Amino acid sequence: MSVICIANQKGGVGKTTTAAALAQGLSEHNKRVLLVDWDPQASLTISFGFTPDNLKLTCYDVLTSTIRNNGSRSIRDVTLPTSNPGIDLVPANIELSQAQLDLVNALTRELMLKEMLQPVRKAYDFILVDCLPSLSLMTINALSAADSVLIPLQADFLAMKGLALLLSTIIRVQERINPALEILGILFTMTNARTLHSREVIEVTKRAFGDRIRVFETTIPTSVRFKEAPAAGMSILTYAPRSDGAEAYRLFTEEVLHEKS
Numbered sequence: 600m601s602v603i604c605i606a607n608q609k610g611g612v613g614k615t616t617t618a619a620a621l622a623q624g625l626s627e628h629n630k631r632v633l634l635v636d637w638d639p640q641a642s643l644t645i646s647f648g649f650t651p652d653n654l655k656l657t658c659y660d661v662l663t664s665t666i667r668n669n670g671s672r673s674i675r676d677v678t679l680p681t682s683n684p685g686i687d688l689v690p691a692n693i694e695l696s697q698a699q700l701d702l703v704n705a706l707t708r709e710l711m712l713k714e715m716l717q718p719v720r721k722a723y724d725f726i727l728v729d730c731l732p733s734l735s736l737m738t739i740n741a742l743s744a745a746d747s748v749l750i751p752l753q754a755d756f757l758a759m760k761g762l763a764l765l766l767s768t769i770i771r772v773q774e775r776i777n778p779a780l781e782i783l784g785i786l787f788t789m790t791n792a793r794t795l796h797s798r799e800v801i802e803v804t805k806r807a808f809g810d811r812i813r814v815f816e817t818t819i820p821t822s823v824r825f826k827e828a829p830a831a832g833m834s835i836l837t838y839a840p841r842s843d844g845a846e847a848y849r850l851f852t853e854e855v856l857h858e859k860s
């Protein structure tokens with residue numbers, strides 16, 4: 600059993616796409632996966648075909664129950680089945696934007712998500728937490744609950760700039776809260792094999808961090824199919840199963856499984 604948090608404070612780098620595709624990839628290896636939408640934008644929830652505003656219960660209800668310590672809602676109460684029998688989803692909606700404020704006043708405020716996940720840890724092979732784009736207390740909760748953190752990184756120079764800040768946050772969490780936290784690795788997304796720029800950014804990153812942090816061999820190419828898949832309520836692996844993007848995420852899944860077994 601492994602909890603992987605997918606984090607990068609930069610927006611739009613492929614966190615949610617990676618969460619959905621990795622879940623699908625793992626399920627094709629008969630792994631049971633729980634996806635946790637830890638973002639008030641609820642992109643992951645939407646990409647599975649749900650309408651966040653119509654949901655009666657979301658992870659926010661479990662979070663408030665955990666903060667108040669009244670046991671009124673457990674994670675099982677809010678978990679939804681998806682069209683893939685191997686994947687369950689803990690959904691989110693805009694209410695989760697209140698969580699940051701609620702957490703500030705909570706006792707052991709960094710450990711709320713960890714406590715929330717406790718009852719279902721044994722029920723799944725993988726729990727994937729799709730983080731919001733910030734280094735807030737929400738992300739600290741995800742890093743504190745996780746066994747490892749996966750960093751999707753857009754292969755462009757500006758996107759790379761935030762990496763050092765993310766790594767220093769991870770190190771702080773390792774030192775103070777979760778010494779067992781590992782960096783699973785950096786996954787380059789939205790690459791373009793034809794441009795020199797993509798390749799240069801990957802090389803520069805490997806040179807700067809490669810001795811300390813794994814950079815996955817597989818990179819995810821830029822493709823318009825990625826934008827179409829969520830609208831169809833599917834991950835790229837089911838929407839365009841033979842596309843380069845789907846094949847890349849399958850290879851990436853195998854790298855993750857190799858690392859984790």
Ligand SMILES: Nc1ncnc2c1ncn2[C@@H]1O[C@H](COP(=O)(O)OP(=O)(O)OP(=O)(O)O)[C@@H](O)[C@H]1O
Pocket residue numbers: 609610611612613614615616617638640642730731732788789790819820821822823825826827829844
């Ligand atoms: N490899 C790719 N090629 C082309 N488009 C992609 C690729 N990966 C993701 N996208 C698209 O880029 C946009 C942002 O991706 P995604 O939502 O996965 O990023 P994110 O990091 O989760 O964003 P946020 O920080 O807002 O949560 C989406 O429209 C998605 O469909």
Ligand SMILES: [Mg+2]
Pocket residue numbers: 614615616638642643729730731
């Ligand atoms: Mg997202």
